[in-house]
Amino acid sequence: MSGEIPQSLKYTKEHEWARIEGNRVVVGVTAHAQEALGDVVYVELPKVGATLTAGGQFGVIESTKAVSDLFSPLSGKVVKVNDALTGNPQTINSDPYGAGWICELEPSDSKELAGLMDAAAYGKLLQNS
């Protein structure tokens, strides 16, 4: 598969990850997602200040093969977006869990965290897909 699945992150079945950092949550796509997409050529980022709902579409990611919607793991307000992706979308391929992050949220409902998968559950999902 796509190597290690970081233990510290939470996952969605749409292959987004969420990293909790105090009262903020950083969001990106998993190594599996970038591998399936192939060379990423463009990312449509959400706007800072936008309100996202858990499971709702918040952006688009394009590769030479496919266009996929991005779904928010949690509800909340966008406080930061990774502008560096505009010029270098390939960062999502090279460092999906690090420099390839997409946006940072201020979650509005911490209970939603319970709805996300941990690394073990996500690993199982990948095995079964």
Place this chain on the structure above:
Amino acid sequence: MSLNWKYQESFADRHIGPDEKELQGMLKALGVGSLDELIDQTVPAAIRSKEPLKLAASQPQSEHDALAYLETLASKNQLFRSFIGMGYYDTQVPNVILRNILQNPGWYTQYTPYQAEIAQGRLEALLNYQTMVIELTGMEVANASLLDEGTSAAEAMALALHSKGEGSGGAFFVSEGCHPQTIDVLRTRAQPLGVEVVVGDHRTVDLGAKKFFGALVQYPATDGVVHDYRAFGEKVHAANGLFVVATDLLALTLLTPPGELGADVAVGSAQRFGVPMGYGGPHAAFFATKNAYTRVMPGRIIGVSEDAQGRRALRMALQTREQHIRREKATSNICTAQVLLAIMASMYAVYHGPRGLKAIAERVHGLTVLLARGLTKLGYGANYDNVFDTLRVEAAPPHIRTILAAAEAKGMNFRRIDERAIGLSLDEATRPSDVEAILAVFAGAKPLGFTLDELGKDLKSTLPEGLRRSTPFLTHPVFNSYHSETEMLRYIRRLESRDLSLTHSMIPLGSCTMKLNATAEMIPVTWPQFGKLHPFAPSSQAAGYKVLFEQLEQMLANITGFAGVSLQPNAGSQGEYAGLLVIRAYQQSRGQGHRDVCLIPSSAHGTNPATAVMAGYRVVVVKCDESGNIDVADLRARAEEHKDKLAALMVTYPSTHGVFEEEIKEICSIVHERGGQVYMDGANLNAQVGLTSPSAIGADVCHINLHKTFCIPHGGGGPGMGPICVASHLVKFLPGHPVISTGGSEGIGAVSAAPWGSASILVISWMYIAMMGAEGLTKATKLAILNANYIAERLQEHYPVLYRGKRGRVAHECIVDLRHLKKTAGVEVEDVAKRLMDYGFHAPTVSFPVAGTLMIEPTESESKAEVDRLCDALIAIREEIREIEDGRAPKDNNVLKNAPHTARVITAPEWNRPYSREKAAYPAPWVQDHKFWPTVGRLNNVLGDRKLVCSCPPIEDYMTPEPSKSAVA
């Protein structure tokens, strides 16, 4: 020696590739005794036509007889001088372009440039088109053409809705100064999206009154006035709307471009750049916008990238935005564009250059100012100051009638705007004598009392200073180098030689039906009696066209088994859209307007779901089973689940998997029993003609890609035509037109700008059907099926052939599976596609409908000899793959991974590859005899999509393209 003095040559024998001997050879290879035995094994008995196909003419016509008959029809069309305007203008096609592009199969027989390495010529011409549009409109990015101006305006509205609106609903302002057909096409498009189109005066509209997400104005307006839209643009922006300007390329050589007036989108038609009016088409429309909207721009975009050797190379960029991939999330269903016509328009600009274009525009404008002076002198005073080429002349109603009648008596068509006003549009073909003739009509019985020379003394433009163009345009060398005919001819030929067309070898694209476009079919297209008619000329002047339409409609009705036909839709995608709108109108008429679910099989072409959404439907996907057929149980479950909401099923037949599904009648019944209608996508109609029909399978409406089954050439990505045929209960809903009366009694609005779409190319399909006759058409279908089954038979030992019918037969195409080769040799479908170029072939359809496969459609026009060459090439490539599998060739450095091989690579001083130059470039015997060299190596797709450059940059900048500033607003 007995003499057959009744011998008649048969066109069908020229159209159909295999002769009797080849036919027998193929039957033998398939182990069947006769062609009919094969057909019985292929087409389910339940849907076979009971009677042979019948056409009105009992006998096929020879090429010469058919042409002679068409000449009599053509002579019934009357060529009046047209001053109607409204987006269609007479133009002088440069003869070097007419003969070497429009009449040249080296330019008109290619498909869309998916295989960029063997399409660099077209791609360059299209990049020129984009550059021309960008510079003349003052916008930042342009696509490589849309179907017509009305469609382009509707696409702009959809883009505005997508980026500024809330997905559906809201209002879109349209200036009453827009062409009436544009307004009607917008209204048709707006209705299913829940959008309110508000038509009014841009100077007085209150944009705060409703939730406006955008506005469209015409520049110059349909009545000729050149408004300064700067202030209005600001108002639109202040209301958070998108500002769209429909405009005219020739006028823009003199006028401040829309980009400098604050436009977010500029649309229009490139017709008057050397493309005949053709009684409505085909012509290329344009669509230009700002970088911010690149990713949501409809249509195809040509971009600059590099090849494997790092050299500049062109390709279609951002293809993932297309509906093939986006499906129901796509904002547009546009596929086929108007490539051939866009190329003609771009070549017109190359030929004339910026100075030549400006000189033409100044003549047109000058004659208009002259005419205005004359009219004023004759007492038809008005404010004619802010005009480019069109005047609105007012008079009392009886007088208007007299003038119109007098003009017609003199062989001239004026525009009747309403009972009190006449429109006069001048164009490239207008000469001083025409101005004199117009003035004479207005003077009536009286002499003019002045000469044109007196009138034209110190003639000056009356355009206001603020609307005169100051920005240079078309400064790139390509628009400033080829003005002599010698240079122009060589430029056209140079580009042509880079493209593989049907003049070289078969183009086996599955689902595209790349059959012969016979010369006799093409000849009438460029006859002036078909080409020089304005689409809104009085119908009494188009009597020849009228007969042609009636006959063609009857032919298509007989072939499909349906009762009514609309020739209006300008492409397959537009046919789908029109067909679904007809179903929508039918459902509404029986009080079932709430039905909004459209069932679509997962195997459908991506255009189907994109169209369904445009028609206001919700898409519910139906599964396919393991053998690629619609999963009938799932269909029944979905239909039952949505039975109160079920509006339609969209189904392709034979399926996109190239199989005649046995259950098709049951599938249609399941939908009908629950109140739905069945739309049949006609992409694969070439497997049906004469053997079965859309009506026989149980459909209610279908579109026909005339550019597939009925021989209109693909033109390298357009023109196309997508007429729809409907069962009797739907006839009254066929699309109408706001200017020319056509369509059903309760017809939906116009789906295309012209009443009969691209009327002038309908002669091609007419010629084909007339020359083939019913028997010839049926034989063609059988041969198309035979060729495909023969290929499946020859290749199955070498590659798995996916999907077959119940009795082991494919329809008119077959899918070859390459997916396992990735594991065994690291080879992907793209590698095989590119390697085929070294063998002199265009690849079959890549990764549709199944990723990692090739879909091959030979058509009936390819001989066994050519089909064998293609099979030999694919078999030889399989052996090359075996070398990798066996470890005899490295996985990352072999003839496939490095394909295609250019002459530059082969003749480079160093050669350090583990295979010979000979093997790279001359892998098969026929290549020794006739080698087609790809001009560039494998395209870098990633680079081109990351850093989009879609106009001609300065030559020295080609290698360091500017990063795009794309971000969707």
